[in-house]
Amino acid sequence: MRIDGLQYANWSEKIFQQLRQGGVDAIHVTISYHENFRETVLNFEQWNRWFETYPDLIMKGTAAADIDRARETCRTAVFFGFQNPSPIEDDIGLVEIVHTLGARFMQLTYNNQSLLATGCYEAEDNGITRMGKQVIKEMNRVGLVVDMSHSADRSTIEAADLSERPIAITHANPHEWAPALRNKKEDVIRAVTSNGGMLGFSIYPHHLKEKSDCTLASFCQMIANTADKYGVEHLGIGTDLCQDQPDSIVEWMRVGRWSKEIDYGEGSASNAGFPPMPDWFKDNRDFGNIEKGLSDIGMSEQEVGAIMGGNWYRFFTENFSPAG
Amino acid sequence: MRIDGLQYANWSEKIFQQLRQGGVDAIHVTISYHENFRETVLNFEQWNRWFETYPDLIMKGTAAADIDRARETCRTAVFFGFQNPSPIEDDIGLVEIVHTLGARFMQLTYNNQSLLATGCYEAEDNGITRMGKQVIKEMNRVGLVVDMSHSADRSTIEAADLSERPIAITHANPHEWAPALRNKKEDVIRAVTSNGGMLGFSIYPHHLKEKSDCTLASFCQMIANTADKYGVEHLGIGTDLCQDQPDSIVEWMRVGRWSKEIDYGEGSASNAGFPPMPDWFKDNRDFGNIEKGLSDIGMSEQEVGAIMGGNWYRFFTENFSPAG
Numbered sequence: 001m002r003i004d005g006l007q008y009a010n011w012s013e014k015i016f017q018q019l020r021q022g023g024v025d026a027i028h029v030t031i032s033y034h035e036n037f038r039e040t041v042l043n044f045e046q047w048n049r050w051f052e053t054y055p056d057l058i059m060k061g062t063a064a065a066d067i068d069r070a071r072e073t074c075r076t077a078v079f080f081g082f083q084n085p086s087p088i089e090d091d092i093g094l095v096e097i098v099h100t101l102g103a104r105f106m107q108l109t110y111n112n113q114s115l116l117a118t119g120c121y122e123a124e125d126n127g128i129t130r131m132g133k134q135v136i137k138e139m140n141r142v143g144l145v146v147d148m149s150h151s152a153d154r155s156t157i158e159a160a161d162l163s164e165r166p167i168a169i170t171h172a173n174p175h176e177w178a179p180a181l182r183n184k185k186e187d188v189i190r191a192v193t194s195n196g197g198m199l200g201f202s203i204y205p206h207h208l209k210e211k212s213d214c215t216l217a218s219f220c221q222m223i224a225n226t227a228d229k230y231g232v233e234h235l236g237i238g239t240d241l242c243q244d245q246p247d248s249i250v251e252w253m254r255v256g257r258w259s260k261e262i263d264y265g266e267g268s269a270s271n272a273g274f275p276p277m278p279d280w281f282k283d284n285r286d287f288g289n290i291e292k293g294l295s296d297i298g299m300s301e302q303e304v305g306a307i308m309g310g311n312w313y314r315f316f317t318e319n320f321s322p323a324g
Numbered sequence: 325m326r327i328d329g330l331q332y333a334n335w336s337e338k339i340f341q342q343l344r345q346g347g348v349d350a351i352h353v354t355i356s357y358h359e360n361f362r363e364t365v366l367n368f369e370q371w372n373r374w375f376e377t378y379p380d381l382i383m384k385g386t387a388a389a390d391i392d393r394a395r396e397t398c399r400t401a402v403f404f405g406f407q408n409p410s411p412i413e414d415d416i417g418l419v420e421i422v423h424t425l426g427a428r429f430m431q432l433t434y435n436n437q438s439l440l441a442t443g444c445y446e447a448e449d450n451g452i453t454r455m456g457k458q459v460i461k462e463m464n465r466v467g468l469v470v471d472m473s474h475s476a477d478r479s480t481i482e483a484a485d486l487s488e489r490p491i492a493i494t495h496a497n498p499h500e501w502a503p504a505l506r507n508k509k510e511d512v513i514r515a516v517t518s519n520g521g522m523l524g525f526s527i528y529p530h531h532l533k534e535k536s537d538c539t540l541a542s543f544c545q546m547i548a549n550t551a552d553k554y555g556v557e558h559l560g561i562g563t564d565l566c567q568d569q570p571d572s573i574v575e576w577m578r579v580g581r582w583s584k585e586i587d588y589g590e591g592s593a594s595n596a597g598f599p600p601m602p603d604w605f606k607d608n609r610d611f612g613n614i615e616k617g618l619s620d621i622g623m624s625e626q627e628v629g630a631i632m633g634g635n636w637y638r639f640f641t642e643n644f645s646p647a648g
Contacts, residue, residue, distance in 0.1 A: 086414055091581040102584075113455070115438065124450040129446060130436050258414055258454070
């Protein structure tokens with residue numbers, strides 16, 4: 001089983017076909033960065049059109065059982081998430097509404113301070129806000145998973161502790177392997193995994209050791225080391241693949257509507273766009289390379305299966321339905 | 325001249341007539357607490373209807389010169405403000421849009437953490453956010469005044485220092501006189517006034533010493549003491565009068581849409597509604613009582629005039645136009 005914990009591609013029939021060629025059974029796709037509720041609904045609508053147009057390639061996923069159905073019919077189940085809480089605006093009632101529409105992950109922040117928590121680019125982090133505490137409780141109730149991939153350390157640890165259900169870092173790597181601002185320090189990963197949560201390994205080059213030049217062996221050894229440290233059952237893949245996106249999209253991700261000035265985020269003025277992907281993971285057809293890489297460094301078939309999809313499958317099974 | 329720095333009444337012809345009976349030349353009225361942009365536009369529309377319906381009592385105010393015109397025609401000039409940045413959502417471009425529509429004050433927070441700063445009810449305050457710094461700059465550019473009445477201390481001090489134009493605390497009192505959470509400590513008032521800003525004295529009972537039983541003499545002596553400490557030129561009135569509002573409105577102010585649980589704010593379960601106003605300030609007809617009270621404790625005619633409206637007039641003159 002192959003499940004990718006995060007993608008934000010410039011979707012097309014070509015990519016849907018590549019998902020099939022790569023044997024990808026399920027993906028979590030971002031459908032909102034800075035969109036408000038109404039704009040996010042447009043993105044649900046767009047996906048409804050794609051499901052209608054390509055019924056033999058993709059299907060909407062809302063529960064883990066949809067992955068079984070996708071496998072039986074040789075399709076990819078697509079699960080929705082937000083990288084920012086902007087779709088719920090300042091309205092806690094929208095948590096249940098977006099879950100009903102199909103959202104299954106929501107980041108509490110995207111780089112900046114949100115109404116709920118602090119993002120990793122703020123100078124200081126005062127943890128989960130008053131509204132954040134209420135919203136985590138409501139997300140737990142309806143089955144919308146807290147994702148802290150772009151949050152600051154203290155906010156992430158507090159979210160892991162406050163949440164009564166496991167949370168996720170869908171796309172990031174250990175900071176000790178690649179000291180990017182977005183990668184996660186030991187106490188952060190520990191808080192998430194010790195509460196039953198998941199870490200999805202990112203292949204976005206800014207999160208890799210040696211960036212675009214990172215080797216498959218280095219990436220896989222990092223995964224094995226992380227498994228030794230936190231337990232293989234908490235680990236999955238979250239490629240952060242942004243295939244075929246123009247550079248204007250990474251600028252939009254970084255700047256949204258919050259600033260009139262350019263913010264380069266993980267990039268820089270001289271390297272503002274999307275960095276090139278490593279040669280061993282260009283697109284969805286390359287999942288086999290990761291699988292082989294994990295075997296080559298000595299992981300068992302069972303461990304490789306857990307990391308490539310089994311753990312996400314279990315996590316989806318347990319965390320997408322209402323509590324109770 | 326009489327100018328009130330903040331009201332949120334349940335507006336009616338009766339109240340517009342009382343404004344005239346009280347000789348009120350201008351008021352700053354709140355038109356948004358939790359409303360998003362589109363909802364705030366509805367509130368601008370409602371005021372347009374009132375201006376159309378009662379042209380002999382009220383008129384829209386956008387510049388200090390409108391106060392002169394209101395005085396010449398025996399009307400009250402109504403200036404608009406927001407007690408939360410919710411009308412600009414996450415969109416810095418809306419700062420100029422709301423100014424064009426007539427907004428002249430915007431609080432960076434209302435009790436809770438916002439995208440811009442920390443509110444006074446949060447456990448901790450990490451100051452002005454990344455977006456907050458951008459938005460203050462834009463507010464300075466277009467002439468939308470930063471109001472920090474409901475913000476936490478550090479955020480307020482940082483806003484006063486970061487802003488290139490004077491800011492305001494439109495409705496609060498010194499904490500040393502009445503130690504309410506919403507009242508302001510010395511370093512906060514100092515930061516605002518030393519940067520040319522204004523403090524408007526509130527008559528909302530939760531902000532008064534002895535609350536609803538506060539005497540006029542105590543209130544006026546507090547004003548005189550504050551003038552001695554920070555300079556009379558930085559002081560005005562901001563009654564926070566919420567005349568004729570049902571108790572459901574104070575619950576809405578406190579809870580908005582951010583929580584499914586009741587939050588009692590400055591009240592309590594046993595005292596959840598609007599507290600009764602002190603007997604010397606029941607409505608807009610009572611501004612003469614404050615004027616007389618200030619004279620009675622020995623303030624000069626010039627000082628009383630400055631506090632009752634002259635200072636706000638000067639502040640409006642200097643801060644509502646684009647920076648130039």
